Amino acid sequence: MPYEVRAAVAAEKGAPVEVRTIVVPDPGPGEVVVAVQACGVCHTDLHYREGVIGDGFPYLLGHEAAGTIDAVGDGVTDLKPGDYVVLAWRAPCGSCRSCRRGRPWYCFDSRTAGRPMTLTDGTPLANALGIGAFAERTLVAAGQAVKIDPAARPEAAGLIGCGVMAGYGAAVHTGGVGRGDSVAVIGCGGVGDAAIAGACLNGAMKVIAVDVDDKKLDRAERFGATHTVNSRGTDPVEAVLALTDGHGVDVAIDAVGRPETFRQAFYMRDHAGLLVQVGVPAPEARVELPLLDVFSRGGAIKSSWYGDCLPSRDFPFLIDQYLYGLLDLNAFVSETIALDQVEAAFAKMRRGEVLRSVVVL
Structure with a gap:
């Protein structure tokens, strides 16, 4: 019935x-x-x-x-x-x-x-x-x-x-973060923190959390962020470059989905670095970039849908990581x-x- x-x-x-x-x-x-x-x-x-x-x-x-x-x-x-x-x-x-x-x-x-x-x-x-x-x-x-x-x-x-899988998958599946990589995550809500945790679990050497809220940045450290940047009063691109010897990160993850955070992620990458867009943008959002910069910086820009996950494979794995005390x-x-x-x-x-x-x- x-x-x-x-x-x-x-x-x-x-x-x-x-x-x-x-x-x-x-x-x-x-x-x-x-x-x-x-x-x-x-x-x-x-x-x-x-x-x-x-x-x-x-x-x-x-x-x-x-x-x-x-x-x-x-x-x-x-x-x-x-x-x-x-x-x-x-x-x-x-x-x-x-x-x-x-x-x-x-x-x-x-x-x-x-x-x-x-x-x-x-x-x-x-x-x-x-x-x-x-x-x-x-x-x-x-x-x-x-x-x-x-x-x-x-x-x-x-x-x-949803949120944990989207963030974890943005780092691990879409971003391909691996051992020794440097990563920046813009936006330290649930998805961003999950991306930080995923990057750390997969062996990232340097994980930089970027947000406008110090409380969120403190929380990001609990998930494994090695460095934090409050972008309310600091240029986050300059800060990330300073933390990476002027090179930029291997993977920059935009977990906010605003034009300004997309541009920040684009420019805080190393040459041939990867930008992963996982924050959901508003329908009216638009981004303008010099096409020469897109060409000359190389690398790739990827959107991450649900962390490019396969639930039947990834959900049991993440639960195991949780029960083992790793996530x-x-x-x-x-x-x-x-x-x-x-x-x-x-x-x-x-x-x-x-x-x-x-x-x-």
Whole structure:
């Protein structure tokens, strides 16, 4: 029978999030229902609430989630009730042109549930990033539910479903950071701190954190930053060059997504260095660069989609790193909150007071 559960819903653009009763259908073929245990409050959820990403209101928010399988649909053979999972917003289809070329992390037809969850009056809900996990239960495609070690704390484990994976992957997968490399990360929020942690885990020798907030820079050191630069009163390009004997870094990661931070990352690279863009820009953002500089400095500019990850491969690995004490996922959890505190968590996010608020259900 369908489930009636509590959920955090953005009913219309800019309106405060409301806790409503929603209807979650039984899983169809290739689908599962997940009993959500914890879900992080990500900046992407705020983008949905404010209409920055789309206008498909009402939205069921939440996507950085961990929980247990409650029910499975026909044809689901690799998951069963009780399995402990983290939800992914990329579930490669296996048959699109990217998957067929052996690049499933770029899948062009990622799987999601085929039927919507609804309000009690039948109004369909659009799920944030195809998940919608600010809810006691949610319906997803089976491929979106990745089994992990049940020893992992759900408040921490769920965060690899988006922000941690995006940042870690930006450094390790997109950036290819390796032993002895120098790295600069602009923006020390959840994604930036995860990029710092990933760079350190992969052997970077020098990791420079750049932000305008000293509190965030102090926190970046906890994730492994060897140097910090407050760019509010200092030219960050000059500071990074000074820290690298005038050469610049091998990999510069823009985890902010503003034209000025993109330009900073471009110019703080060494010759033939790599710029990785992982911060999500506003639709109207534009960048101008001298084309001669683009040519003469060499290297590459790459955007990083979800850290170029393969969830079935990367989620269990990151959880193992956490359980081995090598990746401090607990440090990303600023506070745990109830479902009716999501709106307050958005306000704290805007003020820069939290790394991640996590809803516990």
